[in-house]
Amino acid sequence: MSSFYTASDHFVLIPAIMLALFGCAVLLFDLLVEPRQRKYLVLLVTAGEIFTGVALVRQQMYLSANGLSQLAAFQGSLTVDGFAIFFNWIFLAATLIVAMVSYKYLDIAGEHHGEYYGLLLLAQCGMFFLAAGTDLITLFIGLELMALCFYVMVGFLRTEKRSNEAAMKYLLLGAFSSGFLVYGFSVMYGISGSTKLADVASAIGSRQPWDPVVFLAMVTTTVGLLFKISAVPFHMWAPDAYEGAPTTVTAYLSVASKAASMAFLLRIFLGPLAPARVSWEWLLSAVAIATMTVGNLAAINQNNIKRLLAYSSISHAGYMLLGLIAGNDTGIKGVAVYVLVYTFMNLGAFLVVVALRRKDIIGEELDDIAGLIHRSPGYASLMLIFLLSLAGIPPTAGFLGKYYIFLSLVETQHYTLAVIAVLYVAVAIYYYFRIVRAMFIRDAADRVPLASSLGLRVALGVSGVLTLGIGIYPEPFLQMAQVSLMR
Amino acid sequence: MHPITTAHYLGLSAALLLIGTVGVLTRRNIVIILMSIELILNAVNLNLIAFSKALQSVNGQIFAIFVITDAVAEAAVGLGILIALFRNKETVLADEIDLLKW
Numbered sequence: 293m294s295s296f297y298t299a300s301d302h303f304v305l306i307p308a309i310m311l312a313l314f315g316c317a318v319l320l321f322d323l324l325v326e327p328r329q330r331k332y333l334v335l336l337v338t339a340g341e342i343f344t345g346v347a348l349v350r351q352q353m354y355l356s357a358n359g360l361s362q363l364a365a366f367q368g369s370l371t372v373d374g375f376a377i378f379f380n381w382i383f384l385a386a387t388l389i390v391a392m393v394s395y396k397y398l399d400i401a402g403e404h405h406g407e408y409y410g411l412l413l414l415a416q417c418g419m420f421f422l423a424a425g426t427d428l429i430t431l432f433i434g435l436e437l438m439a440l441c442f443y444v445m446v447g448f449l450r451t452e453k454r455s456n457e458a459a460m461k462y463l464l465l466g467a468f469s470s471g472f473l474v475y476g477f478s479v480m481y482g483i484s485g486s487t488k489l490a491d492v493a494s495a496i497g498s499r500q501p502w503d504p505v506v507f508l509a510m511v512t513t514t515v516g517l518l519f520k521i522s523a524v525p526f527h528m529w530a531p532d533a534y535e536g537a538p539t540t541v542t543a544y545l546s547v548a549s550k551a552a553s554m555a556f557l558l559r560i561f562l563g564p565l566a567p568a569r570v571s572w573e574w575l576l577s578a579v580a581i582a583t584m585t586v587g588n589l590a591a592i593n594q595n596n597i598k599r600l601l602a603y604s605s606i607s608h609a610g611y612m613l614l615g616l617i618a619g620n621d622t623g624i625k626g627v628a629v630y631v632l633v634y635t636f637m638n639l640g641a642f643l644v645v646v647a648l649r650r651k652d653i654i655g656e657e658l659d660d661i662a663g664l665i666h667r668s669p670g671y672a673s674l675m676l677i678f679l680l681s682l683a684g685i686p687p688t689a690g691f692l693g694k695y696y697i698f699l700s701l702v703e704t705q706h707y708t709l710a711v712i713a714v715l716y717v718a719v720a721i722y723y724y725f726r727i728v729r730a731m732f733i734r735d736a737a738d739r740v741p742l743a744s745s746l747g748l749r750v751a752l753g754v755s756g757v758l759t760l761g762i763g764i765y766p767e768p769f770l771q772m773a774q775v776s777l778m779r
Numbered sequence: 780m781h782p783i784t785t786a787h788y789l790g791l792s793a794a795l796l797l798i799g800t801v802g803v804l805t806r807r808n809i810v811i812i813l814m815s816i817e818l819i820l821n822a823v824n825l826n827l828i829a830f831s832k833a834l835q836s837v838n839g840q841i842f843a844i845f846v847i848t849d850a851v852a853e854a855a856v857g858l859g860i861l862i863a864l865f866r867n868k869e870t871v872l873a874d875e876i877d878l879l880k881w
Contacts, residue, residue, distance in 0.1 A: 429842050436849045440856055447860050456864040457876050463860055464812055464873075467853045468803050471819035474846060475796060478826035478839075482789075485834040487842060532879040 303354070304365035304372045306347040307380060308420045314340025315413035322406025331395035333409045334747065340413055341388050348384070352377050368488050369427035376424035378628060378776035379555040382635050383419045386548040387412055389639055389754065392747035394540040397646050400743070401538060403449050412544070415441035419552035426563070428477045428487040431556060435473070435520070438552060439466050442545055446537040458536025465519065465529040473516025479509035480564060489563040497567035506568050513560060514572060520553035521609045524582040531590075534602035539649060539656070542598055543642035546605045547635045554612055554631050558624070561616055569619070576617050581712055583610030588719040595658045597645050600723060601638070604682060607720065608634055611697055614713060618700035626696030628773040633689035633762055637681040640755035644675045647742045647752075661727065663736025671742055672731050674756045679724040681759045684717055689762035788829035795822035807872045813857050820850040 318336050325332065351372050355363060362373035391412055398404040414437065421434025443466065447459025481487055483505060484495030499506055515526065522530035534542045565572060587607025594600035612634075615627035647668075648655030655661075664672040681690035694717065701710040762769050795818050802815030824843045831839030865871060 429838075429845055432842075433845055433849070436852070440852055443856050443860065447863060450863050451867065453864075453867045454878050456860065456867055457878050459860045460809065460857075460864050460876060461879070463853075463857050464803070464809070464816070467813075467816045467857065468819070470849075470853075471799070471816055471823065474823045475819065475826065478823045478830065478842070481827060481839055481842065482830040482834075485830075485836050485838075487838045535879055 298365075300363065301365040301370075303351070304363060304370055304424070307344045307351075308417050310340060310343040310347060311413050311417035311420060314343070315410045315417060318406060318410040318413060322410070325406070327404070330404050330406055331399075333406050334391050334395055337391040337409050337413060338388065341384055344380075344416075345384055348377055348380055364426070366427075368490065369430045370421075370424050371426040372424055374775035375555070375558075375628075376420075378772055379423035379551060379631070380420055381772075382551050382632060383416050383423070383548055386544060386551070386635055386639060387416045389643075389751040390540055390544040390548075392751045393543075393643055393646055393745075394747075396743070396745040396748060397538065397540050397649055398448075400649055400651060401449055403451075403538075405448075408445065408448060411441040411445050415445070415544075416548070419548060419555075422552045422559075423555040425559070426489045428480060428489070428492070431559070432470075432474055432477060435553075435556065436470060438549065439470065439520075442466075442541075442549060445541045446533055446545065448538055448541060452536075454536040455538065456536075458533045462529050462533040465526075469516045469519030469526065471516075472512045472519075476509050476511070476513030476516060479505065479512065483509065489559065492564035493566060496564055501568045501570045503568075507571055510565055510568055510572055511575075513565070514575065517553070517557045517560060518579060521550055521557060521612070522606050523579050523609050523613065524586045524606065525579075527583070527586065527606045530606055531599050531602040534605075535596060535599045535656070539598065539642060539646045542602075543639050543646065546601070546642065547639050550605065550609065551631045551635060554609075554627065558616065558627065562624070573617060573619075576613055577706075577709060580610045580613040580617060580709070583607065583613065584713060584716045588716045588723075591723045592719070594723075596656050597658060597661060597727065598642075598656050600658075600727070601641055601645075604720065604723070605638060607716065608638070608682075611694065611713060614706075614709060615697045615700055617709065618697075618704045618706060620700055620704055622696060622703055623700030625770075625773045625776075626693070626700050628776050629696050629770065630693035632769060632773065633681070633693040633759070636755045636758040636762070637678045637688070637690055640674065640678040640752060640759060641682065643748065643752050643755060644671055644678070647671055647744060647748055650743050658727065658730050659737070662730045662734040664731040664742075666736050667739055668742045671752070674752055675731060676728060677756055677759055679728055681763070683721045683724045685721075687760070687763045689759050689766075692763055692766050785829050785833040788825055792822045792825040792829070795819070795825065807874055809861055809871045809873055809876075812873065813854060813861075817850055817854065820846055 362371050364371045418434045418437030425431040425434050443463045446462050447455050449455035480492045484492040496506055519526040584607050587603050591600050591603035612627050612630050615623040648660050681688035684690045684694040698710055799815045799818035803812050806812055827839040827843040
């Protein structure tokens with residue numbers, strides 16, 4: 293305990309400092325600018341992300357230059373390793389893309405306030421701690437920082453009942469699950485006498501895997517974590533929150549929040565709970581099967597596109613869990629790759645829904661996307677790419693994600709799970725192609741092209757290029773995921 | 780008189796967790812649901828303080844302070860959203876908030 297805030301502590305913390313500073317700066321600048329100039333706050337967000345990105349690159353270079361696999365700070369509360377950097381790049385890309393598309397959407401919805409961009413950055417700050425935290429307190433605070441920002445953003449359309457309702461439901465269930473999670477954390481602290489993940493892991497490792505106290509800690513923590521990634525039976529909030537929230541927030545919620553929660557889940561299950569693997573493997577297998585079943589079957593007869601994509605994102609959470617159940621290196625790498633490709637394809641699909649919003653048209657129903665090929669061929673073809681990728685059809689990126697998950701299941705002899713997972717892909721193709729059919733075969737109600745803005749076009753272009761690019765030329769991305777494995 | 784041991788605190792904490800959970804799952808009024816969530820978080824605090832005393836480690840107390848802070852922030856945001864909801868719908872009963880469903 294020599295010094296409390298060393299240079300290396302600072303070095304590890306810079307990305308979070310930048311995000312918090314720029315988040316507050318956005319709130320201050322919002323007071324200075326005219327209401328119609330608010331879209332320039334996006335530039336401030338971009339500047340913040342550039343500083344954060346530079347800090348991440350410097351950390352990456354420092355690690356590889358010194359041949360380190362990780363750099364711990366604050367007496368081991370925070371650890372920067374390939375895993376943390378990999379996930380932080382995903383959060384950075386998602387935040388930037390969402391910030392770019394938001395100003396037009398919020399203008400149309402009549403709720404364009406500067407706080408929105410501040411909340412985006414502060415939520416990302418929480419995600420940084422979720423990916424890099426190696427201490428129960430740090431992880432809990434990171435989770436709550438992210439979740440509180442999301443509660444507010446989901447209810448951002450203050451005058452709209454559906455948005456209020458979605459935020460209320462999300463908050464009640466989110467806070468409830470956080471309570472369970474932190475109860476599990478308190479039991480872990482009781483087992484080990486320390487809040488460091490490494491100490492908790494060795495304390496749990498010195499007990500029997502079926503020890504009742506360990507089981508209590510495992511079950512309560514798992515309930516909390518499964519809520520956050522919207523796995524069945526704790527998925528009820530997801531379709532409601534996704535449908536009621538502003539579509540840009542839905543996009544952000546469905547990718548960034550899920551990626552951060554997945555990073556958190558991996559940290560917990562591969563860290564402190566790894567020694568008790570026999571006691572949770574069956575539990576997670578059952579949850580993964582239930583999640584794929586409910587997600588895929590409930591999506592079949594949805595007529596609201598956001599709700600359909602919400603159920604599809606529930607089923608994707610099930611696939612991600614499969615990689616953790618397999619548990620070998622391919623499986624963990626598979627989860628990392630899956631989260632990466634899921635980010636861009638799901639973001640892209642929601643961005644097309646964002647583009648459907650016009651002054652008097654909500655544009656979330658399947659009927660609203662009918663005949664899109666005649667109205668805006670560009671948007672329609674991009675949507676086709678995203679849906680093919682979500683279904684997991686080569687050569688799109690979604691195939692790659694599913695490939696590694698299935699490979700890891702076969703490698704670890706989980707044949708039943710692999711067969712079930714593959715069968716549900718067939719179901720998924722059916723409901724994704726309901727959207728494709730509406731876009732390409734049905735007639736459009738009107739022929740007016742979709743609204744668009746520079747930010748939206750750039751964001752859609754980037755998502756489309758990456759969704760195809762990762763599928764066609766995966767090497768560099770696989771390399772990144774490989775690095776993230778070194779823990 | 781028997782001395783109060785760590786096990787007593789843990790028993791009380793488990794009871795609070797149970798009461799809070801039942802409250803969240805069965806009550807209709809959103810304000811009471813929020814109170815039940817506070818009850819769960821207080822169960823956590825009791826756990827942390829009891830362990831902190833038993834293990835002679837200060838981490839648990841620090842953790843409890845963070846949990847209290849978080850509980851306050853959550854209540855603030857929760858009541859804020861509830862007020863926005865009440866302005867539009869004039870109800871605080873969970874089963875009357877039913878616009879979104881499959």
